[in-house]
Amino acid sequence: MSNSELAWYKSSYSGSSGDSCVEIATSPTTIHIRDSKNTAGPQLAVPANAWAAFVTYAAQGD
Structure with a gap:
């Protein structure tokens, strides 16, 4: 699967600013x-x- 076919998204924990986030697909x-x-x-x-x-x-760290 190529990068362009992946659907990337951020965690809901990322907040509205979008700083220092990772995305997963x-x-x-x-x-x-x-x-x-x-x-x-x-x-x-x-x-x-x-x-x-x-x-x-x-x-488990929560």
């Missing part, structure tokens, strides 16, 4: 992550199960 097996201020810059792609484990871990 999902495909069937991969989560794509990028800096919202540098959308043409480097990106990270991780397996969906790794992303799910990260989100579960991060949510």
Whole structure:
């Protein structure tokens, strides 16, 4: 799946200012992550199960 086919979105926790945010896009097996201020810059792609484990871990800090 090419970058232009991905639907990128920011977390609802990003706030209205949009500063210091990451965006994610999902495909069937991969989560794509990028800096919202540098959308043409480097990106990270991780397996969906790794992303799910990260989100579960991060949510424990609430």
